[in-house]
Amino acid sequence: MSDRPPRFITPQGFARLRAEYEELFSVERPKIVETVSWAASLGDRSENADYLYGKKRLREIDRRLSFLAKVMKLAKVVDPAKQGQLDTVRFGATIELADEQDERRIITLVGEDEADASNGQISWAAPIARALIGARVGDERLVRLPAGEKSYEILSIRYPG
Missing domain, CATH: 3.10.50.30 (Transcription elongation factor, GreA/GreB, C-terminal domain)
Incomplete structure (x- = not known):
């Protein structure tokens, strides 16, 4: 069990966090992975904007997913x-x-x-x-x-x- 205090949140706030997590995980991240895979297949990656931007965006998404997962884990929904x-x-x-x-x-x-x-x-x-x-x-x-x-x-x- 975490020694951190719970993070109080309304049911609507929790639903918004979950929806953002689902959108990033199920929709946006797979699109970026597909773009990065395609860009990587083109060869030289050093000046490949799709590849470089895709990798950067993938890191941003993963950081946000990690943050949202932690917040939702600590959340105490109060109606x-x-x-x-x-x-x-x-x-x-x-x-x-x-x-x-x-x-x-x-x-x-x-x-x-x-x-x-x-x-x-x-x-x-x-x-x-x-x-x-x-x-x-x-x-x-x-x-x-x-x-x-x-x-x-x-x-x-x-x-x-």
């Missing part, structure tokens, strides 16, 4: 809809927030491997997420950000399902 307390902020919650200037923002707390801040998918380990965990609608939380402290009021909490 947000099955959280015990749906009235508090927990992993997988989608939260609507308002800051001091009443600027609203919607974020979803997800696993580190599925975080995408530009789409409102925030890692549950991020400072804002850590400050919000356990909060209820109407609570105000102070968040320490690189730009300074900011206060947020929780306007709504939703879970999928």
Whole structure:
């Protein structure tokens, strides 16, 4: 058993990782192997762009496959809809927030491997997420950000399902 802590992930995030793994392993890698084999059969490999690029791309794919396999092995899938307390902020919650200037923002707390801040998918380990965990609608939380402290009021909490 690994001594690393589990990597929490939503079912949707895990499905995306598995789909990427399957696409790379079953579709893209075989195409590249075929191209490299064909290019190698042409003879001189030193200036053969198809061969050189193919070998480079093959190494990239293998590294990504290795990374995805490790992440999936350590992943602990947590279904947000099955959280015990749906009235508090927990992993997988989608939260609507308002800051001091009443600027609203919607974020979803997800696993580190599925975080995408530009789409409102925030890692549950991020400072804002850590400050919000356990909060209820109407609570105000102070968040320490690189730009300074900011206060947020929780306007709504939703879970999928």
